[in-house]
Amino acid sequence: MNLVVVSNRVARGKANEPMTGGLAAALLPVVEKSGAIWVGSSGRVRDGAQKEPFAEIEALGAGALAMLDLPAAHYGGYYEGFANSALWPALHSRTDLIRTSQDDYFSYREVNAFMARALLRFQKPETAFWIQDYHFLALGAELRDLGVKQPIGFFLHTPWPASTVIEGVPHHRELVEAMLAYDLIGFQTQDDCDHFAGYLAAELGLDVEGGVVTSRYGRSQLKAFPIGIDPQKFAEQATKAVLHPDVSRLRRSLHGEKLAIGVDRLDYSKGLVNRLCAFDRMWTMQPALARTVSLLQIATPSRGTIEAYGNLQNELAKLVSEVNGRHGEVDWTPIRYLNKGFSQTVLAGLYRTAQVGVVTPLHDGMNLVAKEYVAAQNPADPGVLVLSKFAGAANELDTALLVNPHDIDGMARAIATAVSMPLAERRLRWEAMMVKLRAGTIQQWFADFVDTLETSQSGKRASEPPAIEPPPVLWPPRLANSNARYH
Ligand code: F6P
Secondary structure (H helix, E strand, C coil): CCEEEECCCCCCCCCCCCCCCCHHHHHHHHHHHHCEEEEEEEEEEEEECCCCCEEEEECCCCEEEEEEEEEEEHHHHHHHHHHHHHHHHHHHHCCCCCCHHHHHHHHHHHHHHHHHHHHHCCCCCCCEEECHHHHHHHHHHHHHCCCCCCCCCEECCCCCCHCCCCCHHEEEEHHHHHHHHCEEEEEECHHHHHHHHHHHHHHHHEEEECEEEEEEEEEEEEEEEECCCCHHHHHHHHHHHCCCCHHHHHHHCEEEEEEEEEEECHHHHHCHHHHHHHHHHHHHHCCCHHCCEEEEEEEECCCCHHHHHHHHHHHHHHHHHHHHHHHHHCCEEEEEEECCCCEHHHHHHHHHHCCCEEEECCCCCCCCHHHHHCCCCCCCCCCCEECCCHHHHHHHCCCEECCCCCHHHHHHHHHHHHHCCCCHHHHHEEEHHHHHHHHHHHHHHHHHHHHHHHHCCCCCCCCCCCCCCCCCCCCCCCCHHHHHCCC
């Protein structure tokens, strides 16, 4: 099989270069080994006058990386607009933050259509397409419109919330119908999968039986594929990384004090405000913990031009300064707050240096930082993971200290418990988590999805699909000549 993987953000980075976001970093090693072609945005735009979508192609392991310049007229409406100001907040149950317009939706659909046309050049008879994430919900339908018959799979890296939440997205019905063009739709957790099935029943009147739904596109399989990491490789990286100058400087600066670490994109879904409040509360309630434990919070900026992200950045900067002002001493800073990205190698070393990993999102598809923190620990003296029960990772890492990120006092207590947990208990909890990580590696995830996708079309159009009642016309169909702008 010739596999074409598609995602908005791609990784050309090596282990020693900073990378933003879990998806790109997780996919890089497996895509490299698989020989797949990985197609995504170059991060640049160009006007639509060119004859063919422009792609810069370079070797990537046994395969290739193709980076496309996306259409300038639609990039903002697609990325900052519909993808990250309508879908992202809804998928993370923040419908109050939805800010979007018809134009954004139009741009989103245009970029999906643009990507579909660009993919045709990588199509061979034995090709299978694997589309990643919420940026491309409608890409499968666009490919089908272009006559593509090969297997097309989709994996959602974020949560899929309850129907009442997703209904906050303008054009939700049209988008979910378009998703049914995929042969296989993968989710991080069974809950996400069940929510999606619930939507199909409630909004489209479609039943899911044995994980399969039949629509006008034929059969689509719905399944949970929890994404993993390569725990062995990460552990090796962490062991080596203790010699890295950044990591040894951090160690030297601690003077025996314990360290808690948080590593996140600067995003409202990550629960950063609540986390800082929990540390504030802990140092207030237990002053003896001042100087005993400090927090290193790395918050890598992304999507900075979106108002909600700018507001969050200001709020966090203010909060850090207030908490440091309240609890700091001339020779002790409670929170070290860094707004920059670090390489996987350095991160692995930082995780190993920290006695507590705090991963407390309000909602998260999986959260690979939680898994990486565990894998990076010294088996003889492992740290403790404080993990939100609303991260997908909590399903597997159930021997972490699970917390409710809305309960500030509860989090403060859990962090204090983590700091003083005896070695025997730390080892028991850590070993149980490592068993889960070894059982669900990124290699396994990749292979499971691709194997399921390969067989997904057997009997696909065997039965006559039920007609879907046409949705109300919420959005005019794309103008017949609009494609011409990008050809
Ligand atoms: O699923 C979440 C995701 O799409 C991942 O790629 C990553 O965690 C993040 O969002 C990347 O966001 P962005 O590319 O907008 O910085």
